Amino acid sequence: MARRKKSPARLVELAPPSRDHLRILRVILRIPKGRLMTYGQVATAAGLPRRARLVGQLLANSPLAEGVPWHRVVNAAGRISERDGEGPSRQRRLLAAEDVLPDRKGRFDLSRYGRSPRE
DNA sequence: ATAATGACTTTCA
DNA sequence: TTGAAAGCCATTA
DSSP, X not given: OOOOOOOOGGGGGGSOOOHHHHHHHHHHHTSOTTOBEEHHHHHHHTTOTTOXXXXXXXXXXXXXXXXXXXXXXXXXXXXXXXXXXXXSHHHHHHHHTTTOOOOTTSOOOHHHHBOOSOX
């Protein structure tokens, strides 16, 4: 096997996932279709209270692999937090495909869509 | 070790 | 209800 040197921070996508990241991913994977969770809820459900930003950082750096319903994660205001450069259109479209629709101002009703990962 | 930054959240005016 | 400010935490520079 090829010897592996220390990978630069640039190759985040190839870096071994940390324990915390796995816990977060596991929670996101259990968000039912048509439902939403906030960054904070995901963090807490993953056993990492006050680490909402960690959830955001993970998703921001991840290649957003298929099968990972990252689009079901929104901010506490029920709005889409957009990635550097990209608009909310992509996430909005994916949600619309699950009948999760925003109000006139682009806000999602968390009391309606927001639920814990396990029903 | 200090400072800046970011898919965040809560508080307050 | 909205936006600014401060709080919070991991990562980078």
